[in-house]
Amino acid sequence: MTTQQIQPVFILSEGSQRTTGRSAQRANIMAAKAVAETVRTTLGPKGMDKMLVDSLGDVVITNDGVTILQEMSIEHPAAKMIVEVAKAQEDEVGDGTTTAVVLAGELLKQAENLIDREIHPTVIARGYRLAADKSQEILNQIAEPVAEADIQTLRKIATTAMTGKGAEKAKESLSKISVDAVKAVMEKENGHLLIDTDNIKIEKKVGGRVEDSELIQGIVLDKEKVHPAMPRTVKGAKVALLDAAVEIKNTEIETKIQVSDPAQMQAFIDMEERMLREKVEKIAASGANVVFCQKGIDDMAQHFMSKKGIYASRRVSKSDMEKLARATGGKIVTNLNDLSRDDLGFAGIVEELKVGDENMTYVRECKNPKSVTILIRGGTEHVVDEIKRAMEDSLGDIAAALKVGKVVAGAGASEVELAKGLRKFSESLSGREQLAVNAFAEAIEIIPRTLAENSGLDPIDIMTELKAAHDTNRKWTGIDVFTGKIIDAWKDGVIEPLKIKTQAVSSASEVAVMILRIDDVIASAGKKGGPEGGMPGGMGGMGGRDMDM
Ligand code: ADP
Numbered sequence: 300m301t302t303q304q305i306q307p308v309f310i311l312s313e314g315s316q317r318t319t320g321r322s323a324q325r326a327n328i329m330a331a332k333a334v335a336e337t338v339r340t341t342l343g344p345k346g347m348d349k350m351l352v353d354s355l356g357d358v359v360i361t362n363d364g365v366t367i368l369q370e371m372s373i374e375h376p377a378a379k380m381i382v383e384v385a386k387a388q389e390d391e392v393g394d395g396t397t398t399a400v401v402l403a404g405e406l407l408k409q410a411e412n413l414i415d416r417e418i419h420p421t422v423i424a425r426g427y428r429l430a431a432d433k434s435q436e437i438l439n440q441i442a443e444p445v446a447e448a449d450i451q452t453l454r455k456i457a458t459t460a461m462t463g464k465g466a467e468k469a470k471e472s473l474s475k476i477s478v479d480a481v482k483a484v485m486e487k488e489n490g491h492l493l494i495d496t497d498n499i500k501i502e503k504k505v506g507g508r509v510e511d512s513e514l515i516q517g518i519v520l521d522k523e524k525v526h527p528a529m530p531r532t533v534k535g536a537k538v539a540l541l542d543a544a545v546e547i548k549n550t551e552i553e554t555k556i557q558v559s560d561p562a563q564m565q566a567f568i569d570m571e572e573r574m575l576r577e578k579v580e581k582i583a584a585s586g587a588n589v590v591f592c593q594k595g596i597d598d599m600a601q602h603f604m605s606k607k608g609i610y611a612s613r614r615v616s617k618s619d620m621e622k623l624a625r626a627t628g629g630k631i632v633t634n635l636n637d638l639s640r641d642d643l644g645f646a647g648i649v650e651e652l653k654v655g656d657e658n659m660t661y662v663r664e665c666k667n668p669k670s671v672t673i674l675i676r677g678g679t680e681h682v683v684d685e686i687k688r689a690m691e692d693s694l695g696d697i698a699a700a701l702k703v704g705k706v707v708a709g710a711g712a713s714e715v716e717l718a719k720g721l722r723k724f725s726e727s728l729s730g731r732e733q734l735a736v737n738a739f740a741e742a743i744e745i746i747p748r749t750l751a752e753n754s755g756l757d758p759i760d761i762m763t764e765l766k767a768a769h770d771t772n773r774k775w776t777g778i779d780v781f782t783g784k785i786i787d788a789w790k791d792g793v794i795e796p797l798k799i800k801t802q803a804v805s806s807a808s809e810v811a812v813m814i815l816r817i818d819d820v821i822a823s824a825g826k827k828g829g830p831e832g833g834m835p836g837g838m839g840g841m842g843g844r845d846m847d848m
């Protein structure tokens with residue numbers, strides 16, 4: 300393959316962009332840091348909130364890391380990887396998303412300093428991996444055990460998750476609700492704890508006070524019965540779950556029926572009525588006296604149902620249908636003709652109750668008692684939304700604490716202790732790796748530093764005090780963000796599940812290592828109005844979209 304003259308060789312299509320080496324690394328690190336920086340101010344009880352306005356003008360006010368990042372529609376590929384860290388944290392624990400993202404950003408920032416000192420990224424990556432593994436060990440070592448009977452500790456975990464969020468003013472009652480909810484859905488299988496927080500439904504209803512929020516055994520739907528003549532209460536409910544409309548099907552193609560004689564019109568109407576009546580007959584024949592329909596129910600069908608004493612709600616969401624199926628033991632039927640007695644679920648009582656000034660459907664005494672609903676009340680939409688998010692964090696935390704059986708103190712205590720352990724570990728390593736592990740330790744301390752900064756405290760003073768306390772083996776010394784003093788975070792009840800920390804460290808370090816190892820970014824020109832739309836390019840100044848890594 301020799302050529303006479305040297306011709307430029309194009310291996311990429313026109314308009315593609317390629318960044319290599321140092322500048323690729325820098326751009327990626329910069330983007331990742333930018334993401335971390337956006338959520339950093341929200342960390343901790345004194346963290347600020349963000350107001351996010353989407354393209355339709357809908358407003359979300361939150362300080363929940365993953366919510367912020369999801370709403371931001373981030374474009375840059377490396378920045379997106381950081382968002383993935385938050386998602387992983389959300390899926391695995393439900394809380395600690397800001398922590399994980401801030402940590403990932405700081406790991407990269409520290410790495411950048413090392414790169415500037417001519418340390419090769421692969422060496423840094425190796426050191427980071429060592430440090431991440433060691434962190435798991437150290438965290439497990441310093442953690443304290445927690446048992447399911449330890450209600451006080453569990454309550455403290457819930458309170459810690461809610462501190463500084465909209466949920467704070469009712470944290471007493473809300474923390475009780477979340478502990479009770481997790482306990483209600485907890486199952487034991489040969490010594491193992493199974494907790495599926497999907498069995499906990501969170502329903503919101505604007506109105507009332509936050510303190511009016513309650514835990515209900517069973518499922519609560521934000522739905523009323525479709526017809527006023529239907530019974531308000533059904534005892535011994537046999538529940539049909541339909542994913543099929545109880546309506547006359549609209550034809551796909553436009554059809555025109557020409558009627559030349561009034562009798563024909565009447566015949567047509569009669570036929571429609573007969574078909575609807577048959578549908579309702581089929582439901583009744585299965586023995587159902589309650590119907591939850593994912594689709595619509597025709598007015599006429601509603602009327603026939605109420606005549607048969609059937610309670611029905613329509614346009615129930617898919618996720619609610621699934622929860623109902625689990626709670627009542629019923630099967631979701633997609634074709635009315637297939638509905639039979641075997642598909643029905645069971646609940647002791649189904650009734651419509653007034654909550655505030657709207658009606659909701661309560662399904663209680665379900666076949667599967669491991670289904671509960673938390674009904675959240677609050678003054679406005681934004682309040683109940685933010686409480687829901689805080690509640691989800693606290694449920695995830697309690698579940699994680701029980702599943703792993705270990706907890707640590709928060710308020711920066713576990714991070715300072717971890718950094719101390721890592722520095723000690725680094726002494727056993729050779730030159731460059733030692734630098735990397737020390738950089739990792741430095742990065743971990745971003746959490747207490749940020750907690751201090753967000754509380755308006757001087758991070759340098761606080762860090763010095765904290766480290767001094769930890770050096771005298773007061774391992775749970777943390778920051779009292781309200782007074783600016785150092786405290787024994789354990790005694791003060793700032794308690795978090797071990798899993799928050801282990802997960803945050805592992806996913807943050809994984810993504811940091813991954814980003815560090817990239818030295819070539821090839822971005823194809825991209826189609827106009829590509830899948831994600833928005834502006835091309837993004838942070839770091841590359842046309843980074845549609846790329847393969
Ligand atoms: P994340 O999304 O990471 O959970 P948060 O805004 O919930 O972010 O903040 C969590 C941090 O706040 C943790 O480091 C935790 O230890 C700390 N924290 C929670 N409650 C307190 C408290 N009462 N005093 C000091 N720090 C606290």
Ligand code: MG
Pocket residue numbers: 394395396460692
């Ligand atoms: Mg939190």
